[in-house]
Amino acid sequence: MSTAAVVLAAGASRRLGRPKQLEPWGDTNLLSHVVARTCQFPVDEVWVVLGHDYERILDSIDFGDVGIIENPEWAEGIASSIRVALDALTRLSRCDKALIVMGEVQNANKVIRYLIALVVGLVLTIVLALVLQFIVGLIQRA
Numbered sequence: 001m002s003t004a005a006v007v008l009a010a011g012a013s014r015r016l017g018r019p020k021q022l023e024p025w026g027d028t029n030l031l032s033h034v035v036a037r038t039c040q041f042p043v044d045e046v047w048v049v050l051g052h053d054y055e056r057i058l059d060s061i062d063f064g065d066v067g068i069i070e071n072p073e074w075a076e077g078i079a080s081s082i083r084v085a086l087d088a089l090t091r092l093s094r095c096d097k098a099l100i101v102m103g104e105v106q107n108a109n110k111v112i113r114y115l116i117a118l119v120v121g122l123v124l125t126i127v128l129a130l131v132l133q134f135i136v137g138l139i140q141r142a
Helices: 030-038 054-060 078-092 108-141
Strands: 003-009 045-050 067-070 097-102
Touching: 003 030, 003 078, 030 045, 030 097, 045 054, 045 078, 067 078, 078 097
Parallel strands: 003 045, 003 097, 045 067
Antiparallel strands: none
8 A cells, every 4th residue: 555645735825915835934935845844754655736826836846756736726725626636646646545735834744743653552552452352351261
């Protein structure tokens, strides 16, 4: 089983009045930062969904090996980006799972580490419960 990370970055940044994706972030811009962090996740592929200012953002950022998905229906909202991304992954990706990443989440690594810890904790809890159930069964037979 393999996983694709999909960075959603198709919005218009209406409140900001300019592409949030290109806002300065350290020595780069916000979207480049998020994409670089996402590439560090334990995933097999990384994709970015662009919409508003598609050409400008595409020309401003070196995406390297990251796949680009254009969402021509970006004005419909985030659901359209998810729909377009899943459709593209079905056609273009070899992955069977998708991790959706918001393009404006600066500290995504912390969120992913927390989620992974949560899943690992849940798995360990299930394993512990099974071990305890086994021990109780042994005690009852004795």
